[in-house]
Amino acid sequence: xxxxxxxxxxxxxxxxxxxxxxxxxxxxxxxxxxxxxxxxxxxxxxxxxxxxxxxxxxxxxxxxxxxxxxxxxxxxxxxxxxxxxxxxxxxxxxxxxxxxxxxxxxxxxxxxxxxxxxxxxxxxxxxxxxxxxxxxxxxxxxxxxxxxxxxxxxxxxxxxxxxxxxxxxxxxxxxxxxxxxxxxxxxxxxxxxxxxxxxxxxxxxxxxxxxxxxxxxxxxxxxxxxxxxxxxxxxxxxxxxxxxxxxxxxxxxxxxxxxxxxxxxxxxxxxxxxxxxxxxxxxxxxxxxxxxxxxxxxxxxxxxxxxxxxxxxxxxxxxxxxxxxxxxxxxxxxxxxxxxxxxxxxxxxxxxxxxxxxxxxxxxxxxxxxxxxxxxxxxxxxxxxxxxxxxxxxxx
Numbered sequence: 367x368x369x370x371x372x373x374x375x376x377x378x379x380x381x382x383x384x385x386x387x388x389x390x391x392x393x394x395x396x397x398x399x400x401x402x403x404x405x406x407x408x409x410x411x412x413x414x415x416x417x418x419x420x421x422x423x424x425x426x427x428x429x430x431x432x433x434x435x436x437x438x439x440x441x442x443x444x445x446x447x448x449x450x451x452x453x454x455x456x457x458x459x460x461x462x463x464x465x466x467x468x469x470x471x472x473x474x475x476x477x478x479x480x481x482x483x484x485x486x487x488x489x490x491x492x493x494x495x496x497x498x499x500x501x502x503x504x505x506x507x508x509x510x511x512x513x514x515x516x517x518x519x520x521x522x523x524x525x526x527x528x529x530x531x532x533x534x535x536x537x538x539x540x541x542x543x544x545x546x547x548x549x550x551x552x553x554x555x556x557x558x559x560x561x562x563x564x565x566x567x568x569x570x571x572x573x574x575x576x577x578x579x580x581x582x583x584x585x586x587x588x589x590x591x592x593x594x595x596x597x598x599x600x601x602x603x604x605x606x607x608x609x610x611x612x613x614x615x616x617x618x619x620x621x622x623x624x625x626x627x628x629x630x631x632x633x634x635x636x637x638x639x640x641x642x643x644x645x646x647x648x649x650x651x652x653x654x655x656x657x658x659x660x661x662x663x664x665x666x667x668x669x670x671x672x673x674x675x676x677x678x679x680x681x682x683x684x685x686x687x688x689x690x691x692x693x694x695x696x697x698x699x700x701x702x703x704x705x706x707x708x709x710x711x712x713x714x715x716x717x718x719x720x721x722x723x724x725x726x727x728x729x730x731x732x733x734x735x736x737x738x739x740x741x742x743x744x745x746x747x748x749x750x751x752x753x754x755x756x757x758x759x760x761x762x
Contacts, residue, residue, distance in 0.1 A: 367577050367626035374620050376513050377539040380613070382605075384543045385503050388418050389425030391539045392458060395499060400429040401456035403447065403471040405436065405463045409505065414546060418462055418503060430454040432474075438641050438648065439466040439473075441521045444484060447474035451498070458499040458538075465509025465518075465561075465648075468502055472517040472535040475500050485521060487530050494532040502540040507547060507612040508558030508649055510565055510619025512540040520642050526738055527642035529634075542616070544608035552599055556712035557649030559595045559611065562618040563588060564652040568631050569624035571663070571670050571746045577627045584623045585677045587614055592678075592708060599712055632744030633659045636754060639731040639738075644723055653714040654721050657706045658761035664698040667747045675701025718762050728758045 379387055392400055400422060402415070409415045422429050432447045451459070451474055461471035475498040477484030486492035502512045511517070515536040518529040547555070570584040591614050597607035617623065636659065637651040664671055672694050675681040679701045683689065689697065706716045715721040732751050735743070743749040749757070 368574055368628065370625045372621060372625050373533050374513065374536070374622070375533075376537045376620070378513070378542060378616070379539060380542045380609075382543060382545055384541045385414060385417055385546070386421050388460070388501075388503060388541055389421035389423070389427055391541070392422065392427050392460070392501065393425045395458070395501070395538050397427055397458040397499065399454060399456045400427055400458045400460045401432060401447070401451050401454060401474075402429055403432045403435060403459055403461045403463075403467055403474070405434070405467050408549070409462050412546075412549065414503070414505070415462060418460070429460075430456060435463065435467045435470045437466050438527070438645055439470045439519055441485060441519055443470055444473040444477060444519060447471075448477045448484065451478040456498070458501060460501050460503065462503045462505070464504070464506025464558075465511045468500075468504075468509065468511035468537075469517040469519060471500055471502075472497075472511070472515075473519050474498075475535060476532070485519075487532075488519060488521075488528040490530075494534050497532070497534045500535060500537045502537045503546075504540060504542050504612070505546045506550065506554065506558055507615035508561040510562060510615050512537060512542065513616040513620035516619070518638070525642045525734070527638040528738060529638075540616075542612055544605055544612045547608050547612060548603050548605075550602070552602070552713055553650075554647070555598055555602070555611075556595070556709075556714050557647045557653075558615065559591060559649070559712060560653040560656075560709060560714055561649035562615040563591055564633060564649075564656055565618040566623055567656060567674075568634060569627065569629045570674065571630050572627045573667075573746060574627040580623055580625055580627055581673075583617075585674075587617055587623065588678050590614055595712060628745050630744045630746045632746070632749055632754075635735065635739055635743055636757060639734050640721075640723075640726070642734070643727070643731065644721075646721055646723070650715055650721060653709045653716055654718060654761050655757070657702050657709075657716055658757050660698070660702045660705070661760050662753070662757050663747060664695050664702065668694045668698050670746070671698035671701060674698075675704075679704040726758065726762070728755055731758060
């Protein structure tokens with residue numbers, strides 16, 4: 367196990383009707399003026415936005431609003447938010463929504479206090495030294511941004527979809543009410559499940575040795591998701607299943623599952639090129655990319671895939687049997703098959719064709735990937751750009 371520092375300061379308020387506590391929580395953390403950041407019409411139609419405003423008013427906290435954040439959030443909305451935030455002198459960004467809304471709020475939070483272009487943080491030109499406070503009322507369990515310091519934004523001019531992270535962007539508090547997720551469409555729910563599973567697997571597939579505790583955490587959360595996700599698809603109003611899925615999304619990405627180990631993140635980089643160019647749902651893109659990545663890895667670094675297949679997907683292996691290289695590939699391949707079958711059972715695509723991208727422009731994606739990430743990608747096996755092209759082709 368590698369040396370590590372684990373920092374997760376977010377206060378989580380979990381359960382039914384907890385959004386009514388947002389005003390008291392904002393006051394607890396000294397907010398004077400809140401900028402509410404939200405997306406489309408669902409938070410309005412459901413009455414959630416009105417409940418949040420009423421709670422802030424009851425606590426005597428002023429607020430302004432920035433609506434219209436889109437899925438796969440873009441830089442233009444961040445620039446708009448920075449301007450509004452400065453004008454209104456807001457000191458807390460309250461994201462009401464899912465990962466796109468939260469990531470936009472985080473980008474505004476650091477950009478509002480920075481004299482240059484906020485995009486500098488995403489291209490590594492600058493390091494975040496200070497940021498406004500961020501808080502969350504979560505409506506979509508998927509990205510895990512409610513517990514992390516990460517943000518992913520797309521630059522519209524160049525179609526670069528890049529991420530960055532800082533502990534200064536971890537939310538002060540996050541309000542998680544599973545009831546708010548019951549009206550999510552099945553496809554959005556399933557895409558969120560794929561996203562959180564990918565967050566765990568990006569950490570799980572590592573060459574770091576002797577990480578049994580985090581291995582078991584990863585495997586346990588994955589198995590819980592595998593058990594609970596079909597219940598949610600079958601009965602969208604199953605509160606207990608919704609609760610388990612919502613908390614899984616947070617645990618998947620607040621760093622708990624990755625302490626002391628090298629992480630990979632190549633599948634996310636591969637998917638970002640797909641969703642940047644074709645504007646597909648991020649989780650659905652990951653359901654296509656990750657099995658292809660695993661298939662490539664089965665013949666290049668198979669041992670962790672065998673453990674994954676046996677412990678997560680219950681692929682049978684005779685006790686005490688020393689597997690040949692060919693048998694290891696067979697076990698890994700069966701685990702991949704079961705992962706794909708699980709995604710399919712949730713209504714997710716597992717190929718470009720099922721993602722309705724009949725002829726993906728692989729050279730264009732590789733060119734963009736090289737520009738954004740350089741000539742090598744990932745850690746589990748360092749991928750060349752030709753390797754990445756092979757993985758894209760395995761997803762056809």
